[in-house]
Amino acid sequence: MRVEPSHLRPESAEYLERPNAERIRYIQSPHWIGYPRGKEILGKLEELLNYPKSHRMPNLLIVGDTNNGKSMLVQRFCQMHPPDDTPKRDAATVPVLWVESQPVPDEARFYNAILELLFVPHKPTERADRKQFQAVKLMKAVGLRMLIIDEIHNLLAGSMAKQRIFLNVIKYLGNTLEIPIVGVGTREAFRAIQTDPQLSNRFEQTVLGRWTNNEDFLRLLATFERLLPLRNASNLVENALADTVYAMSEGYIGEISKVLVKAAVAAVETGQERIDRRLLGQIDWVPPSARRRELAV
Ligand SMILES: Nc1ncnc2c1ncn2[C@@H]1O[C@H](COP(=O)(O)OP(=O)(O)OP(=O)(O)O)[C@@H](O)[C@H]1O
Ligand SMILES: [Mg+2]
Structure with a gap:
C-alpha cells in the first residue's frame, strides 16, 4: 500500500512517482486556487x-x-458557465463571453474579436457598423447572458473622441442585449467610465487588491504547498518563510505564484525537495517594484 504524504493533495502526490521533467511541467502549469x-x-x-x-x-x-489574478478570476467564472452545444438544441448557447480587448481602441477589431470567439466567419475589412450588427445578432442568437470585457482600459484609452465611441459602444451593447457588462481593468478604466454619468451610475466598482501578509495569505501559501509535488514538507506558513515570500512577491498573486514555482523547480532540480529561505535567496529574482524601476530608467 502506498502512503500518501500528508503535505500534498492526492492529485499532486501522484506526481512524485513521475520523472522529474513531468513533475516540473506540472509545477509550471496553471492551477486554480x-x-x-x-x-x-x-x-x-x-x-x-x-x-x-x-x-x-x-x-x-x-x-x-x-x-x-483578475483574468484568471473571470476565466474561472466562464468555466463555471461553459457553452452548451449539445446536438438536441437548435443552436449552441453561450451564457458568458470573455473578450480581451486589443491594445488599440478600434471598434471594428473589438467586434472581430467577438465574432471570432463565436466562430463566425467575417470579412476583416467590413465596416464597423456592419460588424456591430452581426455581432449583436449573434450574441442574441446564442442566448448570451453576460459580456466580460478584459483589459477594458485599452478601449477607453486614446483621445476623448475615441473614449466617447467606446463608452457609447458599452452603453449600446448593454441596452440592446439587456445583459450585464463586466469590465476588467486598471483604475484608468474607472476614471474613463466616470466621465459618462449614465454609465458611471450603472457600473459598480469592485477592487481586487494586493494581498496583505495576514491569515488569508498564509492559507494561500498552505494551498500552494499542497499543490507543488515536492517530497518533503516546506512549511511555507512558518513566519520567516512566509515573510520572505511576501517581501519577494510584494503581495501580487502572480508574483507569489512565480516565486513558488521557481523555487519548487529549483527544489526538484537540486534534489533538496523542499523550499527554504536559502533556496528562495538563490533563485533568480527581482521584486516587481525594482523591475518597474529598471524599466523606467
Ligand atoms: N486563483 C489563482 N490561483 C492560482 N494562481 C493564480 C490565481 N490567480 C492568479 N494566479 C497567478 O497569477 C498570474 C496572473 O494572474 P492574471 O493573469 O489573472 O492577472 P491579471 O490581474 O489579469 O494581470 P494583468 O493586469 O497583467 O492582465 C496567473 O498567471 C497565475 O499564475
Ligand atoms: Mg489580465
Whole structure:
C-alpha cells in the first residue's frame, strides 16, 4: 500500500512517482486556487448573471493591479458557465463571453474579436457598423447572458473622441442585449467610465487588491504547498518563510505564484525537495517594484 504524504493533495502526490521533467511541467502549469476575495467576486458575478432582464442592467467593473489574478478570476467564472452545444438544441448557447480587448481602441477589431470567439466567419475589412450588427445578432442568437470585457482600459484609452465611441459602444451593447457588462481593468478604466454619468451610475466598482501578509495569505501559501509535488514538507506558513515570500512577491498573486514555482523547480532540480529561505535567496529574482524601476530608467 502506498502512503500518501500528508503535505500534498492526492492529485499532486501522484506526481512524485513521475520523472522529474513531468513533475516540473506540472509545477509550471496553471492551477486554480480559491481564495476569499476571489469567491466574493465570483459571487457578485453569479448574482449579476441571474439578474432579471431589463433595459437598465447593472454592470460591474473589476479593478486591480497588474498580475493580481483578475483574468484568471473571470476565466474561472466562464468555466463555471461553459457553452452548451449539445446536438438536441437548435443552436449552441453561450451564457458568458470573455473578450480581451486589443491594445488599440478600434471598434471594428473589438467586434472581430467577438465574432471570432463565436466562430463566425467575417470579412476583416467590413465596416464597423456592419460588424456591430452581426455581432449583436449573434450574441442574441446564442442566448448570451453576460459580456466580460478584459483589459477594458485599452478601449477607453486614446483621445476623448475615441473614449466617447467606446463608452457609447458599452452603453449600446448593454441596452440592446439587456445583459450585464463586466469590465476588467486598471483604475484608468474607472476614471474613463466616470466621465459618462449614465454609465458611471450603472457600473459598480469592485477592487481586487494586493494581498496583505495576514491569515488569508498564509492559507494561500498552505494551498500552494499542497499543490507543488515536492517530497518533503516546506512549511511555507512558518513566519520567516512566509515573510520572505511576501517581501519577494510584494503581495501580487502572480508574483507569489512565480516565486513558488521557481523555487519548487529549483527544489526538484537540486534534489533538496523542499523550499527554504536559502533556496528562495538563490533563485533568480527581482521584486516587481525594482523591475518597474529598471524599466523606467
Ligand atoms: N486563483 C489563482 N490561483 C492560482 N494562481 C493564480 C490565481 N490567480 C492568479 N494566479 C497567478 O497569477 C498570474 C496572473 O494572474 P492574471 O493573469 O489573472 O492577472 P491579471 O490581474 O489579469 O494581470 P494583468 O493586469 O497583467 O492582465 C496567473 O498567471 C497565475 O499564475
Ligand atoms: Mg489580465
